[in-house]
Amino acid sequence: MQRYFVPPALMGQQSVMLEGDDARHAAAVMRSKPGDCFIACDGCGRDVLAKITSIDKETVKADIIETLSRRAEMAWKVTVAQSLPKGDKLETVIQKGAEAGAAAFRPFLSHRTVVQYDERKEAKRIDRWRKIAKEAAEQSHRSIIPSIEAVATWKAMLALFAEYELVLFCYEEEGRSGGGLKDILSGFKASLPDSAEPRILIVVGPEGGFTQQEADQAASSGAKLVGLGTRILRTETAALYALACLAYESGELGGI
Known part of the structure; x- marks a missing residue:
């Protein structure tokens, strides 16, 4: 599943937003549509599963449906x-x-x-x-x-x-x-x-x-x-x- 790093300011408790290159990638490269899901990461260790509610080449809006607990970082x-x-x-x-x-x-x-x-x-x-x-x-x-x-x-x-x-x-x-x-x-x-x-x-x-x-x-x-x-x-x-x-x-x- 596609993963995007999102500035913490764009990731709330219930929703997340993609902008700029990430939004264009989701729309033009992945050809995502409402109802599709992606993983959003705030770069500080919080990963969530999100479902797209609206999308265009500049902005993707999605609802957070689950917080993920998978550890992907080295202990060292x-x-x-x-x-x-x-x-x-x-x-x-x-x-x-x-x-x-x-x-x-x-x-x-x-x-x-x-x-x-x-x-x-x-x-x-x-x-x-x-x-x-x-x-x-x-x-x-x-x-x-x-x-x-x-x-x-x-x-x-x-x-x-x-x-x-x-x-x-x-x-x-x-x-x-x-x-x-x-x-x-x-x-x-x-x-x-x-x-x-x-x-x-x-x-x-x-x-x-x-x-x-x-x-x-x-x-x-x-x-x-x-x-x-x-x-x-x-x-x-x-x-x-x-x-x-x-x-x-x-x-x-x-x-x-």
Whole structure:
């Protein structure tokens, strides 16, 4: 069933409204009509089943017929910090990362970032990244839209490490030396109280990886340097690989 994220102001106790692109999507793409149902989410964890009462290309009005209780979010609140890669690779990371359960994305600049970042275009880029996150969250039946933060400097990123219970700094040299993710996650999980919802940061470098100096700075700022196996992963693969590992350790995959 089609799912839409709706601003809380448009979702009341008994009715909900779609406007703009969502209304046009419902009318022109889904060809919805009165009596059809959709799921509306306020982005804060409230999901409802709604039945359309009126529809045109600008506005869809619907009555709420049921509040849904399905949990679609990871217990661990995982943020992906991705050094800006070339081309549209960050869009792939955001789209697939949102599907995999990431709660937020923090792009940043590091020493080997190749992209010539233009701050004048930042607002437009962030709008596009947020649209991608929203569409991916709808497609994967998330209850929240992952947040997209402004592009940070490496110094600013280091300062953010203190906000998280665990910072995983993905560094290929650790993979070669046997410093893997499994032991770190097992120990971290064992230290958590029941029903904990820890904040975790995954830090991924650009195409050329991190420098030794950056790795040392990350470790000094509290990060755990981890390898993601013995193979070298592309930058757009690393975060998704780590997210899958975290989903498993958090119990997201049940008895698998």
